[in-house]
Structure formats: C-alpha cells, structure tokens
Amino acid sequence: MIEVSELGRTFTVSRKAGRFKRTRAEVVAVGGVSFEVAADETVGYIGPNGAGKSTTIKMLTGILVPTSGRVRVCGLDPSRQRAELARRIGVVFGQRSQLWWDLPLRESFELLRHIYRVPAGDHAKRLEECTELLGLQAFLDTPVRQLSLGQRMRGEVTAALLHGPELLVLDEPTIGLDLDSKERLREFLAELNTSRGTTLLLTTHDLDDIERLCRRMMVIDHGRVLADGPLAELRDEVTPERLLVVDFERPCDELTGLPGVQTVKVEANGLRQQLSFRRDAVTAATLITMIAERSPVHDVSVIEPDIDDVVRQLYHR
Template identity: 65%
Template sequence: MSAVPDTIIETEGLRREFTVGRRRARRRVVAVSDVDLRIAPGEAVGFLGPNGAGKSTTIKMLIGILVPTAGRLQVCGLDPTRQRRELARRLGVVFGQRSQLWWDLPLRDSFELLGAIHRVSEPEQRTRLERCTEVLGLDGFLDVPVRQLSLGQRMRGEVTAALLHGPQLLVLDEPTVGLDLVSKERLRAFLQEVNIVDGVTILLTTHDLPDVERLCRRVVVIDQGRVVADDAIDALRARSGGAREVVVELTAPAAPLEGLPGVREVRVEADGLRQRLAFTPGDTTAAALISAVAARAELRDVTVVEPSIEDLVRRLYAQD
C-alpha cells in the first residue's frame, strides 16, 4: 500500500455549479457551495443530509467523477481529477445504486477480476477474501451469479470488492440497505474493525442513524450545498434538540409515566396503553429507561425510535 498522507480528504472553498434548461431559459444552479472539509487518516466520518443536499455531488468530486467549478481538493494526497487512476488504487467505493460487480458472473469471479485490475498479489487477495467471507458470511453464495443475489447479499459482496485492494479511504453509500438486523450488526462490527484495526478511513453516507452511531465519531451535515454542522454526533443532537423516544405498550392502561430520570416529555396514546417517552442520550439510556418503566408498569412491547437524519438536519438548518 502507498504511504498514508497527513490528510486523507482536504477541501477548501469547494464549489460545483450546473447549467440547466435550454437556450434562453438556461440558468446556473449551485449544487455545492464553499465546502471546507478536512479528514485525517483513520477517522470515521458520517456525511449526512437530506436528499438533494449535495452529498452525492460532493462525493463525485472527491472520487474524481466530477470536476469542481471552483475551490481546492485533495484526496489521499492526490488531485482526484488529474490523478484519478492513481487515486482508484487507494480508494474503495460502495454505491447503493451502482455496482462494481459483473452482473452475469459468479461473485467469486468478480473478486478475481477486481484483484487483477488492481494488481493485488494472490496471497494478499486470498487473505482479504477469506477474512471477508468468514465475517460477512459469503460462503453460501460465492459461486452464485451476481444477478441472482438478494440486495443484502450483493451489498456484502460490494463491501468485500471495495476492500480487496487494501484502500486507504472507504466511501460507503447506504451500506446496510436490504440487510436484516443480524446482518446489519455483523457488517457494522466488520467495518468498525476495518477502521480501528486496519486504519482505513471511512466516509459514510446513510439515512440509518444507528450506522452512524456505531461507526462514526464525527458527523458532517450538509444542506442546500453548504456544511451546516461538523461535530460529534452527541453534540449534533444537543445542538439540534433532537431526542430519542422509547415507545412502551402496556398490558393495562396507566397514568402518564412522568418523573422518570432523563425523560423530557411523555405523550399518552390509546387511553394510556401506549406511551411515548422522549429522552436525550446524554441524560439517560434506552436500557435504563425501559428498566424504570418496568418497575412501574407491566410491559407488553417496547420500541426505541431514533430521530431521523432529515429531522436533525431540518432543525440545524432552521437555526442557521
């Protein structure tokens, strides 16, 4: 692997404009405006925002697909536009809507072809593939054509393909989409290991907040082409006022479960059979809150509801 630079991603005043419309109706649309970003080696950063915020445009500039209209940009110590081929050797990318696998070939053959393209030695490729196969549970479908794989199986294959050449930077777009809860947790644990043990820098875009909480220590939020927050996820929640909810279904109607430690608001539904308890993670935990509720009432069911990324971004943007 090439030497790791001091900064994996560095942008200054990054801007991208598009011309839309025809002839006299043409106009300039700014998709990304003055984005300053610095990501150090080994960081795991969530890059979040609602649809149309500018995430995809920014990522396309980072990996060399789009040329910036203005600003300065370096990724893995390289200019993504002028040194795109060299950058490809240091970069792993997983896009939910685009596949790097060969549709009609078995998964195993796609891995062999990608290894040859990246000029990975046979021992290195074997070691990495064996590790991914064991952790991600690929054994049962390595010889199945990609077009016959479920979405969850294909996503596990995509992550493996992105790691076979030992990249310095891994860019992930909705990596847990289509996975069941057990498979999601296995993939999150594996990506966390890749980040912490192997030192691979991760840039993650997702609408699944648990992915961000498990993998990322830092969050960058973009909306309408501008960075509106760059902070730890707990600080992001505190700034936005976002809260989690524990929704409890009781076996019998009960008075509002008020006075529980860390609870900000109690909403009662279904004549007291269902109650929604809003709390901030810094004040208490879901486990502690559920235990406190169980001490006061008999539970039939419990659900933990996460604030959506869209809600957090909406609050942040409204404050700016």
C-alpha cells in the same frame, strides 16, 4: 486523508423558454464546503435528498471536477490523478454494482485483482478475511445475478476492499437491506476501522448507521455544511432538552417550582409526570433527588432525543 476547502460545484442547465429559445441557468449543487477528515476517522455524511452529498462524493473520487475550491484525497488531486487514486481508495455505491452480473462472485474478485494489480498473496489474504467476516463462503461460486441484495452488498464491500484501500467511501451502503444484514455490515465496517485503521466516509439516510458506526457526523443541505462534530455534541447543541419521566408511588400534584423545568404531561392523576429539562441548567441526578424529596418515586427514566429529531432540527435550521 481528505482535505476539502471552499469546494463548490455548479451545473449549467438550459431550460426551454418559448418555442426555440432556451435560457441557461446556474444550479449550485455544492457551494463552498470545507472539511478535513483525518486517517482512521469514521465520518457520516448526511443530508436530505438533493443536498449535494453524491456530488461531493463524485468530486472526492475524481469523477467530477469542482468548479471552485480545492480537494485533496490521500494527497492526490482526484480528477487529475483518478487512476492512481482509484488504487488507494475503495468506493461502494449502494445503488450501483461494480461486480459482473453474469460471473460468479469469485471470478469478479479475481478480475478485480488483475484490474487493480494486487499481488496474489495479498489478494488471497484479504479475500479470506472478508469471506470469513462477511460469510461469503456459501455463495462465492454463485453468479452475481442470482444473489440476494444482502449477499450482493457483502460482495460489493469485499470488492471495494480487495486492493487494501486506506479510505473507504460508501454511498448509501445499507439501502434496502433488512435489519440483520444492516447490523452485520455495520459490525464489519466498525471492525475494519478499528483493526485495519481504514478511514470510513459514508452517506446514508439510515441514522442508525451513524449512531452505530460514526464518531463524527457532518450534515449538509443546499450545498452547505450545517453541522460537523461528534454525534453527542451535536445532540446537545441542537436539542438541549431532555425528557424525564417520573412514576410516583401515589398520585401527586403537578410539580412546580423546579429550576429550568417544564411540565410536558401529567398522566393518571399525577401518578406519571413527564418533565422536560435543559441539561446545561440542571443534571438529571439533582432533579431526581429534588423530586424524590417531595413525593416517593417508584421509577424514573431519562429519554434522550432521537437522532432523527436531531437531524430534523438541523435540516430546518
């Protein structure tokens, strides 16, 4: 679906140097990024502000020409075949609108049908589907300017899907949405991917989006791919330590001599102890058995590192 190799983009910026003099400097926004996305994958593309995410998206959709490297989306060269590509992919910009501010939602959709030249039957079917799954019925006849952000985003996603795209690119789709709206949108997108096989590529700062939606995560910073793989794998690779919290029946001395285990904290005279262990050195089950042999255990819990921690570690790598 997407093939990118050694993709790079530099910008020339001129800076003031003295009263009339200006110097030109090259800023690298994306420097040699390579990846492939297969059909019906769901990929989360994340990175801190200014990492080069939006620049990449712009090159994928053809509104920016790369300075080096190669891009192919749906087998097309985005910047050369922009109009053709536009009919085959859907793009949602969380911070921009593709709807008409003063027109009712329904009319914006109808206009898009003509712009994308979608047969009336297909259009009606897709619109009905989105209306039902996203609950648009109540505000289909409301002018876009009167919609809440959550309602508008549902409208935006629908607008991007009416021409039946093979690939849906979402740039921060959940920005500013409340928890309920986020959840609803994620559910819809997940469903879209499983039932229709639409490939999803999304950028986000909300890591729950990734956790709930993306089987694969790509982390980019300073224009380079830092990590690429399934979330679980990246988690093991970056933060191999897990935390084991043990509550004992009665106070017990600090546990020592367990292989590959470090005590993090001893609370309430040893009634609760927190241990960190490497998953590649010992399994949680073995560890629990070993501990239970020493003193009766009341409760245990294994804490996985937060996705935020994983990402923070990656950014600092």
